[in-house]
Amino acid sequence: MAGAYDAMLGDSLVAQSRTPSPHPVIGCREDLNIGCVDETQDALAAYGNALAWYVSRDGKYAKKAISYFNAWAGTIQGHANSSAPLQTGFAGTSWARGAEIIRHTYTGWGADDIAKFETMLRDVYLSRVIDGSSSGSQELVMMEATQSISVFLNDRASYDKAMNKYLGRIPAYIYLATDGAYWQGQIGFVNGIVQETCRDFAHTGYGIAAIGHIAETSRIQGTDLYVGEVGTRLRYALEFHSLYELGAAVPSWLCEGKLTLGLGPITEIGLNAMKTRLGYTMPTTQILTQMQRPASTTSLLGWETLTHAENPE
Incomplete structure (x- = not known):
C-alpha cells in the first residue's frame, strides 16, 4: 500500500538525519531506562531503512541501516536488570529482521562487519533469550528473537529449540x-x-x-x-x-x-x-x-x- 510506505518514510525513525545511539550495557526495568529506548528505536530504525531500501532500491537507506548495525555491533556488551530478557527479545527481533533483508539484497555490507554483527547477535542477544521464561508473553517474544536470530545465523539447532518452546507455550x-x-x-x-x-x-x-x-x-x-x-x-x-x-x-x-x-x-x-x-x-x-x-x-x-x-x- 502506497500510503503505508509513505507513512513509514515519514516516521522519524527512518529519517536520514537520525544517528545511532549505541550503549555498552542496556539497563531496563519499570523505573530505569539506560539505553532501552535507544536500543529498541535504533533496531526499528535499521529495520525501517532496510524496508525502504527493499522497496525503493535507493542505496541511502541500505547504508543508513548498516550504520545502525555496525554502531551497535561495535559497542554493546550486554543487558542488565529485571526487564533484560524482554528488552533483549524486542531489539534482537528487529535487528535480525532488518539485517536479513540487507544481507541478501544489498552488496555493500562488508564481510568483516557482517561477522561482527553475527557475533553480537550470538553472544549478546541469542544467549539471553534462547532458554525462554516462565512468563507467557515474555517467553513468546524471546522465542521470536531466537527464531529470527537463528535464521540470520543459519543455526538450525537454536531454531528448532525456539520452535519447540513456542509450540509448547x-x-x-x-x-x-x-x-x-x-x-x-x-x-x-x-x-x-x-x-x-x-x-x-x-x-x-x-x-x-x-x-x-x-x-x-x-x-x-x-x-x-x-x-x-x-x-x-x-x-x-x-x-x-x-x-x-x-x-x-x-x-x-x-x-x-x-x-x-x-x-x-x-x-x-x-x-x-x-x-x-x-x-x-x-x-x-x-x-x-x-x-x-x-x-x-x-x-x-x-x-x-x-x-x-x-x-x-
Missing part, C-alpha cells in the same frame, strides 16, 4: 474450549482468552504478535502453522481481544468486569494469514485493523500494513 497462552477448565481466579473460559488478558492488553498484544510473527517466519521456512492449531488459537485470540479493544461492554465474568486496553497495531499479520490467505471471516479484527492503518510501531514490531496488509503471498 501456545496452548498455555491462548485458550480453546476444548482445553477444559484451568487458570485460577477466572470463572469463565471462552475461545481466545489469553493468559494475560486480565493483566493488560499491551502484554497480551506482545504475545499475540509474537505468535503471528513466529508462524509467519515458519511459513517462509517451509512449515505452515496457520492451517493447524496455532492458526485456530491465533484467530480466536484476535477476534476476542479486538472486540473489547473496539469498545464492547466487558461482562462481569471476564476479569471482574475490568480490562486495561491498549492492544497496539498487532493484528495485520494474523488477519492477513487467516482471512486473506485462508478465507476465515474475522469481522472485529478487520474493523480494528482498518481503524489502525497504516500501522505504526511498538517495541516489538513496525509498519506491518506495508509488509502484510492483504498480501496473499
Whole structure:
C-alpha cells in the first residue's frame, strides 16, 4: 500500500538525519531506562531503512541501516536488570529482521562487519533469550528473537529449540474450549482468552504478535502453522481481544468486569494469514485493523500494513 510506505518514510525513525545511539550495557526495568529506548528505536530504525531500501532500491537507506548495525555491533556488551530478557527479545527481533533483508539484497555490507554483527547477535542477544521464561508473553517474544536470530545465523539447532518452546507455550497462552477448565481466579473460559488478558492488553498484544510473527517466519521456512492449531488459537485470540479493544461492554465474568486496553497495531499479520490467505471471516479484527492503518510501531514490531496488509503471498 502506497500510503503505508509513505507513512513509514515519514516516521522519524527512518529519517536520514537520525544517528545511532549505541550503549555498552542496556539497563531496563519499570523505573530505569539506560539505553532501552535507544536500543529498541535504533533496531526499528535499521529495520525501517532496510524496508525502504527493499522497496525503493535507493542505496541511502541500505547504508543508513548498516550504520545502525555496525554502531551497535561495535559497542554493546550486554543487558542488565529485571526487564533484560524482554528488552533483549524486542531489539534482537528487529535487528535480525532488518539485517536479513540487507544481507541478501544489498552488496555493500562488508564481510568483516557482517561477522561482527553475527557475533553480537550470538553472544549478546541469542544467549539471553534462547532458554525462554516462565512468563507467557515474555517467553513468546524471546522465542521470536531466537527464531529470527537463528535464521540470520543459519543455526538450525537454536531454531528448532525456539520452535519447540513456542509450540509448547501456545496452548498455555491462548485458550480453546476444548482445553477444559484451568487458570485460577477466572470463572469463565471462552475461545481466545489469553493468559494475560486480565493483566493488560499491551502484554497480551506482545504475545499475540509474537505468535503471528513466529508462524509467519515458519511459513517462509517451509512449515505452515496457520492451517493447524496455532492458526485456530491465533484467530480466536484476535477476534476476542479486538472486540473489547473496539469498545464492547466487558461482562462481569471476564476479569471482574475490568480490562486495561491498549492492544497496539498487532493484528495485520494474523488477519492477513487467516482471512486473506485462508478465507476465515474475522469481522472485529478487520474493523480494528482498518481503524489502525497504516500501522505504526511498538517495541516489538513496525509498519506491518506495508509488509502484510492483504498480501496473499
